[in-house]
Amino acid sequence: MSAANNNEKEVTIYDIAAALNISAATVSRGLKNHPAIRQTTKDRIFAQAERMGYRFNTFARNLRTKRTYTIGVIVPRLNSMFMSDVLAGMEKISNEAGYELIISQSLETMEKEKKNAATMFNNRVDGVLVSLAYTTTDIDHFRRFIDKNIPLIFFDRAFEHPHCPNVVIDNHKAAYEMTTHLIRQGCRRIVHIAGHLNRDVYALRLKGFQEALADNGITFDEDALIVNNLGIADGVLAAQHMLSLPERPDAVFAANDTCAVACMQELKRNGLRVPDDVRVAGFNNDPIATVVEPNLTTIDYRGHEMGEVAAKTLINLLNGVGDLQAAAIVLRHHLIIRDSTQRKKLTEHENKNN
C-alpha cells in the first residue's frame, strides 16, 4: 500500500527523496525548477511526486507570501445568462494568472452582501470583484477592504469611490441611443421599464431615456415609467399596465431582455401586433432576443469581455502594475436593431409573392 493511500499522512519531499534515493534538498530544488538540477532528474522527481500524491504546498507558499491567490467575486444572482458570461470571462483570466475564484451571491439583498463581504475578508482574498445587490444603499461593508488596500473593483452595477475602479458600459448613452431609435421610428408615447433606481445601471438608463425624450421635444410622463424587478412576471404586469392606459403607448423599452420579452408576449396575447401596434426594445442581448418573434431590438454588451477586463484590472493592481486612480473602464456597447422595432423589409421570397 503506497503512502498515497493513507489519508492521515501527508507525502513530504523526504518521502520522495527516499523513494528516488536522492537528497531532500535536490527534491526541493527540483520541484522549484531550480536551474542547478538536471532536467532528467527533475522529470524523475515530478513523476515520483505525482505517483505518490504529493501536494505542492500552495498553502505554505501562501503563508510565506501573505497572498492566498484567491479573488472574491460577489454577484447579485449566479443564475443569470449575463452573469454566467461575466464569470466565464473572469475564470479564464484568473486561471491563466494562477488565481482561483471564490464566488458568492447576494441574492439581491444588502444584508446577504454584507455577510459575503465579511466571509471574503476573513478568508483573506487578495482582491474583490463586486456587482451590487438591488437593495444596497451604501458600501460601508466594503470599507475594511479599502482600509487595508485590498483592491476592490465594481463591475456592471457599480459605485463611485476614489479607491475602487469601475468596469462598466455607458448605460446613459446606450439608453439614449435606444430611445432615439424608437423616436426615429415615429414613436411618441414610449414606456420605460426600469430596475431598482438605487442601482446606477438602471438610474443611468432612465436618465438616457428621459434626455432623449427632452432632446426630441417629448414630455416625460410619470405614467410612462414602470419600476420593478425586471423578471418575467414583472414584464406581464407592465404589459397589462400599458393596456390600461387611456392613451395606448406606441413603444416600450425595458432595462433587460427577460422583462422585454415577457412584456412583448403578453402584448401579443392581447392581440397587439409587434412592431406595427407597439414596438418593443430590451437590453443585454440575451439568447432569448433572437428566439422571440419578432426578434428583439436590444443593447448588446459582452459579459465575457466585462469579466475578462474586471479580472485583468484586479490582477494588474495585485501585481503593482495597475493604477487605482483610474475611475472607470468603460466598455463598448452596440445598439442591435431587429424586427421588434422596425418593420421587416420584404425578403426576396415575399417580394415575389406580392
Add this chain to the structure above:
Amino acid sequence: MSAANNNEKEVTIYDIAAALNISAATVSRGLKNHPAIRQTTKDRIFAQAERMGYRFNTFARNLRTKRTYTIGVIVPRLNSMFMSDVLAGMEKISNEAGYELIISQSLETMEKEKKNAATMFNNRVDGVLVSLAYTTTDIDHFRRFIDKNIPLIFFDRAFEHPHCPNVVIDNHKAAYEMTTHLIRQGCRRIVHIAGHLNRDVYALRLKGFQEALADNGITFDEDALIVNNLGIADGVLAAQHMLSLPERPDAVFAANDTCAVACMQELKRNGLRVPDDVRVAGFNNDPIATVVEPNLTTIDYRGHEMGEVAAKTLINLLNGVGDLQAAAIVLRHHLIIRDSTQRKKLTEHENKNN
C-alpha cells in the same frame, strides 16, 4: 490614523485589548463567544474588532482543523443557463454551511480539466464537485482525491466509480418518455441529435431513444442519428441534414434546448410548419423553450435542485454523516409537452372565428 488604515500591520487581539483596556485573554474568549464573558463585554469587543478591521482568523483556524472550508467545483462551461442554476443552488447550500466555492471551468477539454483538478488539489479543497468535459475519456486525474479520501461527487455528466456518488437524473428514462410521446403523436421517422457519446448523459439519452423505437417496432436508422456539440450552428446544420434526406423526418428530438430551437428555426426558415410538418423536442427546459414559437416540448430538470443536492451530499460526507457507498442520487425529471410537438387546441377566441 487607526491601525486599520495601515495595510502592513495586521490588527491583533492585543490591539483590541489595549483599545478597550481589558486583557487579551478576555478579547480572545469574547471573540469565541465564550460563556464566561458577559454579553455587554462581547458586544464592545466585537464592535471594536469591526472598527479596527480585525480579521477573524479563518486562515489560522483552517491550519488547526486541517480543513480549508472550501469546495472545488469543476464544470464544462460557466456560461450555460443550466450550469448557472446549478451553481446558484450549490452556493446557497455551501454558504449556509460555512463553505466557500472555488469554481473553475474545463472549457470542454480533458486537458484543462486535468489542470483544474491539480489546482484544486494543491489548494487543498475539502471536497470536489465535478461535471465532466466533452473530451474526458478517463478519471485518472481525479485519483489523487480518491486516494486521499477527499470526497468527490460527479453531478449531471457523471462517471461511475465505487468511491464517487453521482447526482443525476434518469437520462435513459427521460429520453424514452420523450420518444414515446413523439411516437404517440404519429411520428415514425424521428431524428435524434446527441452530444458527445463519451458523456453518459448523451449516451443514455440515445439509448432511451433507441429503446423506445424498438419497443414500438420502429427500426433505428443510422441516418437518423446526428452527433455534434449541441450549439446553435450545430442545430442549423442538423436541420439542413434533415432537409437533405430522401425521406423527410417527421420529428426531431435534440439532447438540449439550444440545439432544438436553432434546428426548429432553420426548419421554419425553409418553409416547414411546426408541429404540422415536423415535430421538435428538446431537453433542459431553458428559458428559450417558452419564448420560441411554437413553445418547445422538452424535459424539465432543475439545475438549482441538482446543485443543492450535490453540495448537501458533499457536506454530509465532510461532516461524517454521509455514505460514500451511495452510488447515485437520481433526481426527478418531467416531460413538458408544448405546442412544438402537439397541435394546439383551439382557444375560445379561435373557436368563435371558425
